[in-house]
Every structure is written in C-alpha cells, then in structure tokens.
Amino acid sequence: MKVTKLTTYRLPPRWMFLKIETDEGIVGWGEPVIEGRAKSVEAAVHELGEYVIGKDPARINDIWQTLYRAGFYRGGPILMSAIAGIDQALWDIKGKALGVPVYQLLGGLVRDRIKAYSWVGGDRPADVIDGMKKLAAIGFDTFKLNGCEEMGLLDNSRKVDAAVAVAAQVREAMGYDIEFGLDFHGRVNAPMAKVLIKELEPYRPLFIEEPVLAEQAEYYPRLAAQTSIPIAAGERMFSRFDFKRVLANGGLSIAQPDLSHAGGITECMKIASMAEAYDVTLAPHCPLGPIALASCLHVDFASYNAVLQEQSMGIHYNKGAELLDYVVNKEDFTMNDGYFYPLNKPGLGVEINEELVIERSKNTADWRNPVWRYPDGSVAEW
Ligand SMILES: O=C(O)C(=O)C[C@@H](O)[C@H](O)CO
Numbered sequence: 001m002k003v004t005k006l007t008t009y010r011l012p013p014r015w016m017f018l019k020i021e022t023d024e025g026i027v028g029w030g031e032p033v034i035e036g037r038a039k040s041v042e043a044a045v046h047e048l049g050e051y052v053i054g055k056d057p058a059r060i061n062d063i064w065q066t067l068y069r070a071g072f073y074r075g076g077p078i079l080m081s082a083i084a085g086i087d088q089a090l091w092d093i094k095g096k097a098l099g100v101p102v103y104q105l106l107g108g109l110v111r112d113r114i115k116a117y118s119w120v121g122g123d124r125p126a127d128v129i130d131g132m133k134k135l136a137a138i139g140f141d142t143f144k145l146n147g148c149e150e151m152g153l154l155d156n157s158r159k160v161d162a163a164v165a166v167a168a169q170v171r172e173a174m175g176y177d178i179e180f181g182l183d184f185h186g187r188v189n190a191p192m193a194k195v196l197i198k199e200l201e202p203y204r205p206l207f208i209e210e211p212v213l214a215e216q217a218e219y220y221p222r223l224a225a226q227t228s229i230p231i232a233a234g235e236r237m238f239s240r241f242d243f244k245r246v247l248a249n250g251g252l253s254i255a256q257p258d259l260s261h262a263g264g265i266t267e268c269m270k271i272a273s274m275a276e277a278y279d280v281t282l283a284p285h286c287p288l289g290p291i292a293l294a295s296c297l298h299v300d301f302a303s304y305n306a307v308l309q310e311q312s313m314g315i316h317y318n319k320g321a322e323l324l325d326y327v328v329n330k331e332d333f334t335m336n337d338g339y340f341y342p343l344n345k346p347g348l349g350v351e352i353n354e355e356l357v358i359e360r361s362k363n364t365a366d367w368r369n370p371v372w373r374y375p376d377g378s379v380a381e382w
Pocket residue numbers: 035036183185235285286287310317369
C-alpha cells in the first residue's frame with residue numbers, strides 16, 4: 001500500500017481535518033491544528049507531506065522519525081501538530097487495513113471505561129453553578145473552569161479574592177459531590193501563583209492546570225512543595241523531550257499532552273509511559289474535535305495511568321460547530337454517566353461526514369484567540 005494524497009480542511013469552529021488517501025482505497029483521518037495558527041500548521045502538513053506521499057503507511061515509526069528528524073529543525077507547536085495529524089491518520093489507516101481498533105494495536109484494553117470531564121464557565125468564569133447542575137443531571141461529576149481572569153504580574157487581594165470566590169461558590173452550591181479542576185491557563189506568573197494557590201487550598205480543587213506557563217516549569221516542584229493540590233500541565237509541551245525535564249524535576253501530578261499538538265498517538269504513548277515511570281497520571285488535553293478525541297481515547301484505553309479525558313462538548317470555543325457535528329457514528333461517542341467507552345470500529349473509529357466537511361470548509365473563518373491587555377495597556381496572558 002502507498003500513500004497517494006494529503007488533503008486538509010480548515011473548518012468551524014477552529015479545527016482542521018487531514019485526509020490521507022492510499023492506492024488501495026483505504027483513507028485515514030487526522031486532526032492537525034494549533035488553535036489560532038491553523039494556516040501555519042496546514043502549510044507544515046503539506047511540507048511534511050513530501051516525506052509521506054509514496055510511502056507505505058504501515059511504517060508509522062519510520063515515517064514519524066523521518067518527519068521529526070529529517071528536516072534538521074524539530075519540535076515546537078507547529079511542526080509537532082502537523083506530525084500529530086499525519087500520525088493519527090496513519091494509525092487510522094493501519095487499523096482499517098487490519099480490521100481492528102487502534103487500541104488493539106497499542107496492546108489492547110487496560111480498562112473498560114474512562115472518566116470524562118466537561119468545561120464550564122468560559123473565559124471569565126462567573127456563574128458556573130448552572131452549567132455544573134445541568135451537566136451533573138446527565139451524569140458528569142467532574143468539571144474544569146478557568147481559575148481566574150487576567151492576573152497582573154503583581155496583583156491585589158481583590159483580584160485574588162474574586163478568583164477564590166468562584167471556587168467557594170462551587171463548594172457552597174455543589175458540596176463535595178463533584179470535583180473541579182482550575183485552569184490557570186498560563187495567566188498567572190510564579191509570584192501570584194504562590195498567593196492564589198495558598199488561598200484556594202481550603203476548596204480542594206481536583207487539580208490546578210498550567211499554574212504557570214510551560215516555559216516556567218521549573219516552578220512546578222516549588223509550587224507542588226507548598227500545596228497538596230495536584231499540579232497538571234502539558235498542553236504546551238510538544239514532545240517527550242519537552243516532558244522529560246519536567247518529569248525528572250518533579251512537581252507534576254497530571255501530564256496533559258495534547259494528541260493534536262504533541263506528535264500524535266505514537267509520541268503520546270511514549271509520553272504516557274514516561275509519566276507512568278514517574279508515578280504521574282495521564283489526562284490528555286482535548287479542547288478540539290472528534291478525531292483528536294478519538295486519538296486520545298485509544299491512548300487512554302491502552303495506558304494504565306490514564307485517569308481523565310477532556311472533551312469539548314459545550315466548550316466556550318465551539319462557536320459554529322459542536323464536537324460531533326461532522327461525525328456519522330455519533331452513538332459511539334455517547335458518554336454514559338460521565339464516562340467514555342472504547343471505540344471498537346477499525347482504525348480510530350470515527351466515521352467522518354466528508355460531504356459536510358467539504359461544505360463547511362469553504363470560506364471558513366480563521367479563528368483567533370482574544371488579545372487581552374492589563375489596565376496599564378500591556379499585553380496580558382489570555
Ligand atoms: O482546554 C484547555 O485546557 C485549554 O487550556 C484551552 C486552550 O488550550 C485553548 O484551546 C487554546 O486556544
């Protein structure tokens with residue numbers, strides 16, 4: 001079998017799908033994207049496609065290593081997201097060619113279901129209680145919300161109290177029947193992270209995500225030493241080489257590689273194994289679409305240390321399309337009592353409505369995240 005063509009579709013809400021065709025008629029789908037830099041990743045996919053067209057799609061490891069090493073420069077969000085989408089599609093092809101779901105090719109099921117969590121509250125989480133109650137009514141008991149709005153490099157008690165008040169309201173309204181992670185989203189710098197985490201301790205969030213930016217990961221062990229709240233990070237780490245120093249330095253309790261940013265299934269399986277060696281759990285980051293989610297699920301069902309799966313149903317970014325809009329086999333993604341179950345169809349197990357993808361990819365908007373600024377006019381981390 002040989003790869004014959006790569007086609008990319010940028011489409012609402014802010015996703016990109018990649019279709020890889022072969023000379024035997026088997027097609028694989030991947031989801032390479034960096035939210036807000038889709039055109040850059042699209043260009044990278046087609047540059048890297050030169051190393052894929054004409055090759056045997058079964059040789060995933062050789063193709064992955066070639067894509068990573070052959071161009072001299074490596075790593076980073078753009079190239080690793082392009083590799084991720086190509087890798088996902090190659091696994092999809094391999095599973096379809098052999099007639100088995102990808103998790104079987106990764107060693108088979110290590111669990112029967114994986115707990116999902118849902119976002120509530122949007123960019124400026126004020127009233128998250130209604131959202132939690134609606135989702136709790138359909139079985140969710142685990143949520144994630146932004147831990148704060150803009151937080152100045154040195155901010156005042158009122159801003160800290162406003163952030164902590166949201167966590168207090170959640171516990172007041174929902175008690176301990178639910179769990180919630182707080183995503184600091186990289187908005188908080190190290191001095192303020194120490195202050196904010198200390199004030200949040202009494203409300204026992206399940207984890208604090210990106211307490212500081214990945215480029216400040218040397219603070220993870222220091223922050224972990226001051227709190228019992230588990231530290232989570234990984235969406236802005238793009239290979240096992242980015243994770244290795246963070247894991248070795250300690251402080252991380254939950255590794256959150258993104259299957260569409262960190263080199264795909266091949267790389268994230270290696271990251272999962274590295275994390276397990278350091279007694280770090282796995283909770284793949286996934287605010288994206290169905291192919292990214294399916295790739296996460298196959299890794300979850302083959303990785304012992306997988307504990308939670310993010311999914312984008314109802315997420316505040318999904319304007320213009322929802323998680324399963326382009327999926328034919330929606331029923332396979334049903335979340336019963338807040339859990340996902342294995343995708344058992346051959347390959348990734350996602351049947352794409354290609355006609356709708358082609359239609360919706362025409363003239364699609366090029367999503368950008370908002371640019372925030374502090375009161376003094378300087379740019380703030382979003
Ligand atoms: O889902 C998360 O944990 C996020 O932090 C969302 C962020 O990754 C946006 O997708 C960036 O555009």
